[in-house]
Amino acid sequence: MNKDNVRLAIAPIGWTNDDLPELGNENTFQQIISEMALAGFSGSEVGNKYPRDPAVLKPMLEMRGLQIVNAWFSTFFAKGNKAKTIDEFINHRDFLHAMGAKVIGCSEQSRSIQGTDKAVLEDKPCFSDEEWRLTAEGYNQLAELAAEKEMQVCLHHHMGTGIQTTEEIDRFMAMTNDNVYLLYDTGHAYYSEGCQQKMLAILIRYLPRINHVHLKDVRNSIIEQVRLEHLSFLDGVKRGTFTVPGDGDIDFEPVFTALDKANYKGWMVVEAEQDPALANPFEYAVKARGYLRDKAGI
Ligand SMILES: O=C1C[C@@H](O)[C@H](O)[C@@H](O)C1=O
Numbered sequence: 001m002n003k004d005n006v007r008l009a010i011a012p013i014g015w016t017n018d019d020l021p022e023l024g025n026e027n028t029f030q031q032i033i034s035e036m037a038l039a040g041f042s043g044s045e046v047g048n049k050y051p052r053d054p055a056v057l058k059p060m061l062e063m064r065g066l067q068i069v070n071a072w073f074s075t076f077f078a079k080g081n082k083a084k085t086i087d088e089f090i091n092h093r094d095f096l097h098a099m100g101a102k103v104i105g106c107s108e109q110s111r112s113i114q115g116t117d118k119a120v121l122e123d124k125p126c127f128s129d130e131e132w133r134l135t136a137e138g139y140n141q142l143a144e145l146a147a148e149k150e151m152q153v154c155l156h157h158h159m160g161t162g163i164q165t166t167e168e169i170d171r172f173m174a175m176t177n178d179n180v181y182l183l184y185d186t187g188h189a190y191y192s193e194g195c196q197q198k199m200l201a202i203l204i205r206y207l208p209r210i211n212h213v214h215l216k217d218v219r220n221s222i223i224e225q226v227r228l229e230h231l232s233f234l235d236g237v238k239r240g241t242f243t244v245p246g247d248g249d250i251d252f253e254p255v256f257t258a259l260d261k262a263n264y265k266g267w268m269v270v271e272a273e274q275d276p277a278l279a280n281p282f283e284y285a286v287k288a289r290g291y292l293r294d295k296a297g298i
């Protein structure tokens, strides 16, 4: 891939998991960012151990050659919580702007089961026409608010949410304006659609509107356990659904080729939540960095 276009970041979720705070609670903020830098990454997303004051956070990152590239934001438009969502979004946008980030990765969490004990492959919500209308209207407004700071909003399609499958991503992209982007997450696309081909089809269809990429690998054997045992999303994570690129069953080379051909300019973020007691986060960060050097040439 073209090194002038793409930069590499890593998410803290491999060290401490915001969805499962008991995973990696022993890992400190300074250890996390020091290991990210030592493994050869130049960006990070934001985790729950990060100081939220840019005056504190920025110098701690800068001295390690790191910058903040995005932070997760949960929206609740479909259930009618527009005013609260917008209010919180503005605070979040201003924090990310102060940190120098350009994109704001959001997930529509109305009726989401990603943090519950429901079976992730069976019990996901499906939005009504009215829920779709509210969601699209909300994201169109977020895009305008982001533009006020020369930033862009993107939707993180996610397991267990109302915007997970190919059809749901298609509907979301069709109902929103072109200034609403997609955060493409390889792991969620593969997990939802069950195969490489469909995972790639989403990427290829939306290349012009993808402005942020999460690189997660998956273990098919664990997804099979999730299916057979009707496990929740988080139970799957604890068993090892996800791992770093190159360590699981996804073939990443066509992903890199498609992004490169489309002249993708932006961050690619290694994001591989697994139990740090089973998968040493620093070791896996180094492994991911080596894989990206070998296979993507970056
Ligand atoms: O981007 C993400 C953030 C996490 O909190 C989430 O659950 C994970 O799977 C993900 O892709």
Ligand SMILES: [Co+2]
Residues within 6 Å of the ligand: 156, 185, 214, 271
């Ligand atoms: Co992600």
